[in-house]
Amino acid sequence: MITTLLNKIKETKAPVCVGLDPMLAYIPDEVKKAAFAEKGENLEGAAEACWRFNEAIIKATVDLIPAVKPQIAMYEQFGIPGLIAYEKTVRFAKELGLIVIADVKRGDIGSTSAAYAEGHLGSITIGEKQFFPFDADMATVNPYLGSDGVKPFLEVCGRCDKGIFVLVKTSNPSSGELQDQLIDGEPLYARVADLTSAWGESLMEGAWSNVGAVVGATYPKMLAELRARMPHTFFLIPGYGAQGGKAEDLAVAFNAQGEGGIVNSSRGIIAAWKQEKYQNFGAEAFADAARQATVDMILDLQRCIRF
Amino acid sequence: MITTLLNKIKETKAPVCVGLDPMLAYIPDEVKKAAFAEKGENLEGAAEACWRFNEAIIKATVDLIPAVKPQIAMYEQFGIPGLIAYEKTVRFAKELGLIVIADVKRGDIGSTSAAYAEGHLGSITIGEKQFFPFDADMATVNPYLGSDGVKPFLEVCGRCDKGIFVLVKTSNPSSGELQDQLIDGEPLYARVADLTSAWGESLMEGAWSNVGAVVGATYPKMLAELRARMPHTFFLIPGYGAQGGKAEDLAVAFNAQGEGGIVNSSRGIIAAWKQEKYQNFGAEAFADAARQATVDMILDLQRCIRF
Numbered sequence: 202m203i204t205t206l207l208n209k210i211k212e213t214k215a216p217v218c219v220g221l222d223p224m225l226a227y228i229p230d231e232v233k234k235a236a237f238a239e240k241g242e243n244l245e246g247a248a249e250a251c252w253r254f255n256e257a258i259i260k261a262t263v264d265l266i267p268a269v270k271p272q273i274a275m276y277e278q279f280g281i282p283g284l285i286a287y288e289k290t291v292r293f294a295k296e297l298g299l300i301v302i303a304d305v306k307r308g309d310i311g312s313t314s315a316a317y318a319e320g321h322l323g324s325i326t327i328g329e330k331q332f333f334p335f336d337a338d339m340a341t342v343n344p345y346l347g348s349d350g351v352k353p354f355l356e357v358c359g360r361c362d363k364g365i366f367v368l369v370k371t372s373n374p375s376s377g378e379l380q381d382q383l384i385d386g387e388p389l390y391a392r393v394a395d396l397t398s399a400w401g402e403s404l405m406e407g408a409w410s411n412v413g414a415v416v417g418a419t420y421p422k423m424l425a426e427l428r429a430r431m432p433h434t435f436f437l438i439p440g441y442g443a444q445g446g447k448a449e450d451l452a453v454a455f456n457a458q459g460e461g462g463i464v465n466s467s468r469g470i471i472a473a474w475k476q477e478k479y480q481n482f483g484a485e486a487f488a489d490a491a492r493q494a495t496v497d498m499i500l501d502l503q504r505c506i507r508f
Numbered sequence: 509m510i511t512t513l514l515n516k517i518k519e520t521k522a523p524v525c526v527g528l529d530p531m532l533a534y535i536p537d538e539v540k541k542a543a544f545a546e547k548g549e550n551l552e553g554a555a556e557a558c559w560r561f562n563e564a565i566i567k568a569t570v571d572l573i574p575a576v577k578p579q580i581a582m583y584e585q586f587g588i589p590g591l592i593a594y595e596k597t598v599r600f601a602k603e604l605g606l607i608v609i610a611d612v613k614r615g616d617i618g619s620t621s622a623a624y625a626e627g628h629l630g631s632i633t634i635g636e637k638q639f640f641p642f643d644a645d646m647a648t649v650n651p652y653l654g655s656d657g658v659k660p661f662l663e664v665c666g667r668c669d670k671g672i673f674v675l676v677k678t679s680n681p682s683s684g685e686l687q688d689q690l691i692d693g694e695p696l697y698a699r700v701a702d703l704t705s706a707w708g709e710s711l712m713e714g715a716w717s718n719v720g721a722v723v724g725a726t727y728p729k730m731l732a733e734l735r736a737r738m739p740h741t742f743f744l745i746p747g748y749g750a751q752g753g754k755a756e757d758l759a760v761a762f763n764a765q766g767e768g769g770i771v772n773s774s775r776g777i778i779a780a781w782k783q784e785k786y787q788n789f790g791a792e793a794f795a796d797a798a799r800q801a802t803v804d805m806i807l808d809l810q811r812c813i814r815f
Contacts, residue, residue: 242634
């Protein structure tokens with residue numbers, strides 16, 4: 202899977218992932234009104250609004266980007282109808298040729314982690330048939346429970362040609378409360394980085410492993426440090442734009458061939474129509490605003506990353 | 509919520525939580541056949557089998573226990589139909605008066621964690637109406653992202669009278685890979701314990717906080733150490749029985765009034781009919797076997813915990 206992602210990044214010259222995190226506040230009133238008119242002003246209607254919003258944004262950006270990253274929490278907040286919208290979004294993005302990174306941050310132990318891995322990336326056998334419940338291409342994984350929680354994902358990645366990104370150093374302000382604490386003189390995230398590298402050894406494709414790492418754009422020094430420490434680990438880099446991460450700071454994650462990571466932007470793209478910079482588009486052209494914001498983000502990264 | 513849980517434990521004299529983690533291998537063939545006949549041998553049929561299995565086990569144990577803990581991974585593995593069975597299970601258990609601890613181990617940042625918290629424990633406003641998507645009573649939370657990830661749960665707990673259990677020291681063999689690493693001479697889990705205690709300060713109900721901790725039964729020394737360290741933190745204790753935790757070892761988590769924690773057993777109860785000890789029940793009386801295993805577990809704990 203990592204080679205597929207890499208090739209798509211090279212084709213598009215865009216190490217960019219659009220975060221499909223639909224909050225009701227990001228969705229124009231007209232979209233919500235139409236969805237509520239069809240499904241009711243309830244969880245079904247809200248989920249339908251999310252789906253319509255996503256569909257328009259995917260269509261408007263699909264030729265520019267290699268991947269999308271739906272954040273499943275934004276769908277779980279609408280219960281079952283929300284999760285149906287999530288599933289529909291994953292399927293639609295894949296049909297249009299995008300790689301789907303499921304931002305699920307799951308992590309548990311043994312058979313429980315296996316259930317998450319099969320449900321989100323793999324398959325389940327019922328009777329004599331195989332079913333692929335959510336079938337994303339890649340997923341984010343929380344490492345707090347150690348190898349027991351991650352190994353079932355490795356098994357699924359190997360069997361189904363999928364990939365994961367382990368949370369190493371997250372982009373949020375309080376990530377240091379645990380992740381930066383020193384163990385034998387080195388931060389916890391470095392310990393997680395070493396485990397992640399080791400987990401990835403059996404899942405190499407060329408120079409890169411199907412076991413990647415989440416490293417926030419908001420901590421550029423750590424990004425550089427981790428790039429040196431994990432030379433075969435592909436990075437999923439959140440925190441660009443709205444959270445404060447800058448293209449200049451991210452360049453360290455990429456090598457001379459422009460390889461090494463994919464940068465996510467959610468709000469900065471999907472809610473572009475609400476920004477002053479894109480206000481001329483108006484609410485009705487929210488998808489065009491998202492497209493323009495994607496173009497701008499790609500140009501911004503291309504200034505700093507060589508392809 | 510923690511007072512409600514405490515009262516239910518006192519009424520039943522059973523600090524016991526039945527883990528509703530339906531794997532297909534635990535469900536008798538007859539239950540599966542009937543479900544497949546109605547819904548097809550597919551994800552819908554498998555989810556229906558899980559639901560029927562849960563329904564029978566809840567009915568057979570409801571008068572004995574204060575709470576159930578569905579592990580959401582076991583439902584996510586069946587995609588949307590699985591999650592519908594999860595929702596149905598939560599609702600049914602609550603209707604019968606049980607407290608539902610959603611074992612979701614969610615954790616993310618800011619607005620994303622808020623979405624998880626509202627979706628699983630709280631509510632979402634659409635138009636002028638409030639909706640309660642999954643509406644469990646308590647949930648497990650992963651602390652790897654720090655306070656940013658936990659605070660939205662605290663807000664929901666305060667507003668909706670709900671509770672959480674933060675993963676402090678998990679029961680699995682590899683939990684020490686990160687959790688036991690020493691920071692300034694103390695293990696990471698102790699750091700998480702201190703954060704958890706601090707998060708719980710604003711959510712006290714009498715002697716106990718609505719912010720609890722997950723501490724595995726499989727590490728009795730750490731259980732004792734953490735009980736002393738976090739005197740106001742209620743423990744959710746997994747790992748009893750099938751995973752190796754013993755009643756003798758757990759007693760340290762409880763005070764002289766029998767307060768301090770709730771012990772979970774999943775496989776040991778729901779798949780009791782597959783154990784030699786309960787084989788006389790036969791597959792058709794799987795729920796009676798689960799009831800007997802619950803009675804046995806309660807007696808075993810009562811030997812060691814004073815009420």
